[in-house]
Amino acid sequence: MKLLIVIVQNKDANKLQNAFAKNNVHQTKLSTTGGFLKSGNTTFMIGIEDERVNDVLDIIKKVSSKREQYMTPPVNLDGGVSDSSYPVKIEVGGATVMEMPMDNFYRF
Amino acid sequence: MKLLIVIVQNKDANKLQNAFAKNNVHQTKLSTTGGFLKSGNTTFMIGIEDERVNDVLDIIKKVSSKREQYMTPPVNLDGGVSDSSYPVKIEVGGATVMEMPMDNFYRF
Amino acid sequence: MKLLIVIVQNKDANKLQNAFAKNNVHQTKLSTTGGFLKSGNTTFMIGIEDERVNDVLDIIKKVSSKREQYMTPPVNLDGGVSDSSYPVKIEVGGATVMEMPMDNFYRF
Ligand SMILES: Nc1ncnc2c1ncn2[C@@H]1O[C@@H]2COP(=O)(O)O[C@H]3[C@@H](O)[C@H](n4cnc5c(N)ncnc54)O[C@@H]3COP(=O)(O)O[C@H]2[C@H]1O
Numbered sequence: 001m002k003l004l005i006v007i008v009q010n011k012d013a014n015k016l017q018n019a020f021a022k023n024n025v026h027q028t029k030l031s032t033t034g035g036f037l038k039s040g041n042t043t044f045m046i047g048i049e050d051e052r053v054n055d056v057l058d059i060i061k062k063v064s065s066k067r068e069q070y071m072t073p074p075v076n077l078d079g080g081v082s083d084s085s086y087p088v089k090i091e092v093g094g095a096t097v098m099e100m101p102m103d104n105f106y107r108f
Numbered sequence: 109m110k111l112l113i114v115i116v117q118n119k120d121a122n123k124l125q126n127a128f129a130k131n132n133v134h135q136t137k138l139s140t141t142g143g144f145l146k147s148g149n150t151t152f153m154i155g156i157e158d159e160r161v162n163d164v165l166d167i168i169k170k171v172s173s174k175r176e177q178y179m180t181p182p183v184n185l186d187g188g189v190s191d192s193s194y195p196v197k198i199e200v201g202g203a204t205v206m207e208m209p210m211d212n213f214y215r216f
Numbered sequence: 217m218k219l220l221i222v223i224v225q226n227k228d229a230n231k232l233q234n235a236f237a238k239n240n241v242h243q244t245k246l247s248t249t250g251g252f253l254k255s256g257n258t259t260f261m262i263g264i265e266d267e268r269v270n271d272v273l274d275i276i277k278k279v280s281s282k283r284e285q286y287m288t289p290p291v292n293l294d295g296g297v298s299d300s301s302y303p304v305k306i307e308v309g310g311a312t313v314m315e316m317p318m319d320n321f322y323r324f
Pocket residue numbers: 007033034035036037038039041094095096236237238239240241242243244245261262263264
């Protein structure tokens with residue numbers, strides 16, 4: 001067994017939680033805070049058999065990898081047309097995963 | 109030293125915390141969420157000497173193992189007597205424990 | 217890579233978070249509860265390269281070691297002068313650190 005500690009943005013947390021449940025990946029969720037940006041994020045703890053680690057990593061990659069999205073910035077308040085009302089590319093998502101060895105797993 | 113990560117239902121959390129404190133088991137508590145049922149549960153982190161791991165597992169077994177309880181379902185609102193006002197057996201409690209190796213333990 | 221689990225009093229948490237960020241130590245913060253005193257404290261999770269572990273321990277020692285502070289106890293409510301309005305020595309701070317082995321670290 002291994003313990004996977006998975007840190008993702010809150011925007012990806014629900015999708016990831018549902019993908020885990022659908023694939024019978026048992027998980028516990030923690031509300032955490034990013035140390036640098038000081039904003040809320042989500043950490044999953046997953047105790048998983050060694051031979052299923054790669055399946056779980058594939059789910060994480062598919063749902064919450066860093067990716068580019070186009071976003072139209074909010075129109076500036078005085079309503080003027082600024083050249084920034086054209087869509088800009090921003091980076092969202094991303095996952096940090098720590099794979100930890102586990103000596104024993106018990107259920108009582 | 110080992111790190112025990114212990115996940116239990118909220119209903120067993122206080123009893124377990126008191127049993128740990130009484131037995132001089134140092135512990136830190138986290139409020140967590142079950143990934144499947146999406147309801148709140150409790151996770152304990154316990155740094156403990158290797159030779160005391162079994163004592164701690166005994167405490168967890170005694171206080172928070174899965175067990176059956178009889179429960180009288182709430183009377184249905186229209187007050188009628190239904191055959192379901194007889195006690196039914198339900199399953200409560202349960203603990204998931206991950207025993208992790210620890211390289212060093214420091215107190216500053 | 218190692219995972220450092222660092223438990224400190226809330227009063228030291230912000231200073232420690234800023235010291236980590238300034239020294240490019242990546243970190244995730246959890247709000248936790250002390251098992252014995254049942255009061256809130258702070259836990260950091262830090263995935264860090266093996267050769268930087270001692271640098272991180274030095275930061276923790278400098279910012280949040282147990283130390284003595286002088287404190288003037290609040291004046292008793294009836295306003296009388298009591299001998300306890302002279303400063304007394306109290307112990308504050310302290311850090312508990314668990315250094316855990318890590319098999320793999322991924323960023324997606
Ligand atoms: N080794 C590690 N150990 C424990 N937790 C870890 C970790 N690496 C990442 N995390 C967690 O994952 C979140 C996202 O990290 P990411 O590296 O994608 O994105 C990071 C990174 O690109 C950047 N960053 C973090 N610390 C930095 C620093 N000291 N200087 C410059 N940029 C930093 O800011 C983004 C947000 O960081 P934030 O701390 O708010 O939130 C982090 C933190 O909560």
